Amino acid sequence: xxxxxxxxxxxxxxxxxxxxxxxxxxxxxxxxxxGLEFASLVVDGVSKVQAYxxxxxxxxxxxxxxxxxxxxxxWIQELIRYMQTDDSIEYISEVKSxxxxxxxxxxxxxxxFREKTEAAKALQPYIKQxxxxxxxEMNVKSDDSSVIDKVVALAKELASQGKMLGTSGQVxxxxxxx
Numbered sequence: 001x002x003x004x005x006x007x008x009x010x011x012x013x014x015x016x017x018x019x020x021x022x023x024x025x026x027x028x029x030x031x032x033x034x035g036l037e038f039a040s041l042v043v044d045g046v047s048k049v050q051a052y053x054x055x056x057x058x059x060x061x062x063x064x065x066x067x068x069x070x071x072x073x074x075w076i077q078e079l080i081r082y083m084q085t086d087d088s089i090e091y092i093s094e095v096k097s098x099x100x101x102x103x104x105x106x107x108x109x110x111x112x113f114r115e116k117t118e119a120a121k122a123l124q125p126y127i128k129q130x131x132x133x134x135x136x137e138m139n140v141k142s143d144d145s146s147v148i149d150k151v152v153a154l155a156k157e158l159a160s161q162g163k164m165l166g167t168s169g170q171v172x173x174x175x176x177x178x
Contacts, residue, residue, distance in 0.1 A: 017082070025075040038070065039079035099126050 022032045034055045041051035052067035053060060070076055105111050105119035166172045 021075055021078055027075060035070065035076055036079060039076050039083060042071065043080055043083045095126065099123065102126075 018032075018036070021027075022029070027035065038051050038055035041054060042048060046054070048067040048071050049060065049063045052058065052063040052070060056063070056066075058066075102119045102123045106116050106123070108116075111119075163172060
């Protein structure tokens, strides 16, 4: 029995993307792997000089003179951008998991009344935030429709007076031709 390593579709997509970067910028395998490690260390908060030292296994003096140039290169910037996660995405996923846990406590038949009450109290700020988002969305939609309704009403009123709106918004007298 051999151990077969299977890759997910996400891993395949990532490998293809990384291979595309390597081919596009014509970087050797060894340099690309070191650059990937450098970008990963920079994203993790390590200074550019220390990251260069570790990734390329060089002296500090050489790292001081070369790290900034490598950091500013387009392929390294693309790798860093790819590796950085958006804080708002992390926040949203944390909020969702928190809500799921609290909701699970409220629905749990084995939970005590006190635990359910505390979980329900903790859910209140999240519920309030969602209501505010929905109200904002509804206000935006209703504002759009009211503007459209006003324009349609204005056009009907002008048409009843035998007038039209021109392309630049000016009122034009129109004569009906029978």
